[in-house]
Amino acid sequence: MCTTLTRRGFGAALGGMLAGPALAQAPAWPNRPIRLISPFAPGGPQDVPARFFVDHLTPRLGQPVVYESRAGAGGALGMQHVAQATDGHSFLITSNAIASLPALRRDLAFDPLTELLPVTLVNESPLVIAVRANGPASLADYLARARSTPGRLSFGSSGVGSATHLAGALLMQRAGIELLHVPYRGAGHLVAALMSGDVDSFIGDISLTLEHVRAGTMRVLAVTTAERAPALPEVPALREQVTGYVVPFWFGLFAGKATPPEAIRRVLAELAPLAAPDSELSRRMAERGSQLLLTGPEPLAARLRAEVPQWREVVSRGNITPE
Known part of the structure; x- marks a missing residue:
């Protein structure tokens, strides 16, 4: 009797293991339109790479990539919107303002170091x-x-x-x-x-x-x-002439924390051809005195880790209060 129950239990467990992945399997990404959010007003330098990304990714991902501006509070509104997104399809293109906002805004409702996923540095200019x-x-x-x-x-x-x-x-x-x-x-x-x-x-x-x-x-x-x-x-x-002074102006691409890792890998793989020195985007950026990077998550994460404390010190020493 005990043997019969054990066999039945094993059969049920095996059936559950076989059926489980099929039932729990997440839908392929992307399964809805992708939003690329700028936290600044239209017409800024972020528009150039952002619009290239939209045109390049839309046919390759099989879903529309929608570029939209959510300006306000020095960029905090748009950044917070992506940080709190739960759809797994929200991305943020922002300047290095994201590294200084924690020092400038006591009411900042998110932590850029923990609540956004770095995707890649986009470009850097002097x-x-x-x-x-x-x-x-x-x-x-x-x-x-x-x-x-x-x-x-x-x-x-x-x-x-x-x-x-x-x-x-x-x-x-x-x-x-x-x-x-x-x-x-x-x-x-x-x-x-x-x-x-x-x-x-x-x-x-x-x-x-x-x-x-x-x-x-x-x-x-x-x-x-x-x-x-x-x-x-x-x-x-x-x-x-000023020892240790390095302050590049950069833009980075981030994802909402609900974005699956495979989505970030997919986006990076699709964007990779744009990084070629002879690509149209590379040429457009060079005309503006900027260098296209697309170097992946870790250089962006390292940049953020270094700059957040740097700007806290600068703001504190300079008694800087935003308007």
Whole structure:
């Protein structure tokens, strides 16, 4: 009797094991439209790679990839939306603002280190220190003027707490200088402010300057990346004169934490051809002074781990409070 029960139990268990995977098998990914969220207003530098991703991925994944803007709170709204998404089909393309928000916003409702899945660094470009053609002749001249007249030499940024403001704050802390910060609402105002003489310099994306440098109306004194920029090879990297100063402007692709690992692997595999140096996207980014990366999850995760504490220190030392 006992033997009969054991056999029956084994038969039932075996049937359960055989049937279980078929019953529990998750539907293939993707099984619905994929959302690519930007936390910024349309028209920013994130639009270029994002729209290439949409056009490239849609036919290859067999589902529409929908690009949408969810701007607000310095990017926090869109980032939080993806961090809290439970559909497994939500992605975020964002700048390195994601690394500074924990320092700037006490009300941040998510932790970028734990509640978003890194997919890949998308691209990296230098920020630059730019002056008028009749301004300081070199980075050394600029730093000497700042040291001789503390608080007199001004720099414009794209807003309080922006990447360009924080880059200037870190420069002051690392170089031991005092600059006058003049915030504007967005990068679009920086060129006009500089050329009209409202500010002595600005810190901004390299793409703002290339046309003016070629026309001879603007001079770039330094770039903030670890190495000199291919678009301006004669311009020094800031760290050549300010030890340890490296502040690249980057964009990254993240996924909501409910996204299955195989989905991230699939997206990376499909995006891989875009990383070729001769791809149209690589060429478009190079025209803007930017380098396409698409290096996978770990470099993005490492970048975030390094920058979150860095910006906490900069914001604390600089007593920076966002507007």
